[in-house]
Amino acid sequence: MSRQGTGNWSSGSGSGSGGSGSSQLPSTAMSQSGEERLVVAVRVRPSTEPNNNKCIQILSDRALLFDDGSKNRPRKYVYDFVFGESSTQEEVYKTTTAPLVKDVLNGLNAAVFAYGATGAGKTHTMLGPNPKKAGTPSSELPPKTAQSNHGDGMMVKALDEIFQHVENAEDSSKFKVTISYLEIYNELIRDLLNPGGPLELREDNRGQKITVAGLSEITTCSRHEVIQNLLKGNKARTMEPTAANKTSSRSHALLSVTVQNKTPLGTKQGRLFLTDLAGSERAKKTKNRGKRLQEGAHINRSLLALGNCINALSGGARYVNYRDSKLTRLLKEALSGKCKTVMIAHVAPEARHRDETKNTLVYADRANHISTRLQNAGYIDETQNIPMKHYQNLVSELREEVSRLRSKMLQERPRSGAAAAANNNINDEKRKAELRYLREQIVHTFKQQMKLRRKLLEAESHLLGLELDAERQHMVISHWQGRMGKLYDQVNDEDAESEGNTALKNAWEELAAIEKETKRFREIRERTEQELEMCRQKGVQLEDELPERISSDEERELLALLCRVHELEADKVSLQAERLARQAELRRRDLQLLRAERQRRLCEDIISSQRRLIEESQIELPDELKELYGLYQQEIHASTVNSTIVTPRNLYENKLPPINSGGQNSPGGSSSSGSDWDPSPLPPIDPQNPDQFAQDGPDRLMGPPVAPRLPSIATGKRANGYEHLNSTSSEE
């Protein structure tokens, strides 16, 4: 067993793809277009009341009736699956989680999360009955003596199946299974495998890769060990008795299982996220006070953030705010389409719980409308910072082709009748013409292949550019929406005249155009890939005809020529990829700079305001603060001393650097405390223009919205040389 202190929560390149894997999920969940709906199951826990006063009636394995207690007719709800009170853990597992486990073993990502009001049965489904008190689950026993593991929850069952698969594999040493297990309690992340202080959530500057700093990851080949750890983690989880549930989970628990499998093509990686959410609750009903009440508030807030994301996603919103809680940040990948996701909503059947039950059913109904486009299954990408996988694939394809041709060259082929005859009569005109024709055909196919490869690369690079443009517009939107206290909302036309609204409106429009363009180029890429595949097959077919028609030496010569062409092409693609990677990196850094600049401006804004407050209130500065101002002064001094050209402005800045962006104060300009450091050690501010910074502040920086670097897309064409990619034909 090994522990690592990394805790990379997002999946890296091991991304999901629809289609493969023997999914048992309903056909409605997967459409022909590759769009995938979030699968929603509803489980009704057994009633705890002897009377038969229930608000739920099961109609079928997909539908139920809900009676809201009013005079209205009971409402019918339809989901992907409905599990009644007598449903077993095994049934729930087989239908919801087992298909995902198969996908994970195939290198895809998948997630299951249990949702519902407190006491509705989430923990029972995910962990089994009484997980805190659980002694030895049956699954912990060696397989042959296991009597029954019917009670185990989805987590144990999934781990069990994964390890069974590994044990049954021809070479189990090629597999690596890693788990991490955390809880979010009162918006703090705790490691359940190695309990200690709260852990920090980090994300890369593109907001794509989420990591939990210091989270332990346990890598093991032993099923026994991993389940032991899971049980240990469950015991460490925060659970307290409440009026609503004797063993109420007061935290969200997130288990991540990563399976790596070494294959001849590289290491496949799939990841399964299993989440037991804390239950939503009503303070009145749970009678919670003090600490319990505070916990409840945190739980509800994060579930509200999750609900907002579900609403936004189900309504087809283009921008979804995952940032409102740690839970949504960690579940971003599960919700946003990078993996197959199943939500198991839990409800209590008793009439007295009808309000909570209704909320859950409506929530689940909304979630049922979320559809996403899954990404292809992936291999671990060593250069995760640069999305150049496509180029690497192309280069390795070409190299594979070279080695295939080489081995063909070395093969001793039996001379066919035609070839032998050819050797006997070297001047046979007909044979020569035939050979010429064949050669031309082969060369033509290879030329075509090269052309298609180039087209693919161009489309890929254009898509990369669009991705960065979209990122830029998202930054503008999040900036203005945050600034104006709005979330997810599109701009209302009525108040569109303010600067912020104009910036937002433009950014949304720009984003819509970028999305349209992205869709178009994805289609182009898909078509080109298909054409390339057809072309490749044609080439192979022509090569196979060679031995029938020409002599061994001629064949070798031709194959050697093709090898050379491929080698040159592979080198060229490598260089091209490197150049594009650098370009992409530069553009990404541009974005980082913009973001850093925005933060810097905000900091300066804060410092200036505080500074004004200090001076106006004539507060004596603490020594540490004086020291910090001194350092700040030195920093600016150093940067101006390093500047080679001395201008009146940096001469002035040497002496008295303004705290804000500088340059606006006239040399020797007045500060509220005088024109020099004495008596105040503080840099001057301009009392004539207190809003000077506000004018030059981050709003200015973020708006007017930053236009994409690529030429305008409003015309439907980008004047950057990509128009030709619209053509679907691979003809010259």
Ligand SMILES: Nc1ncnc2c1ncn2[C@@H]1O[C@H](COP(=O)(O)OP(=O)(O)OP(=O)(O)O)[C@@H](O)[C@H]1O
């Ligand atoms: N399907 C089921 N079969 C048998 N017992 C169940 C089932 N579902 C729930 N229970 C029992 O109901 C009680 C409450 O369930 P559980 O603790 O799983 O709810 P929960 O939704 O996780 O609540 P909380 O959000 O407060 O943690 C437990 O005693 C549990 O054993």
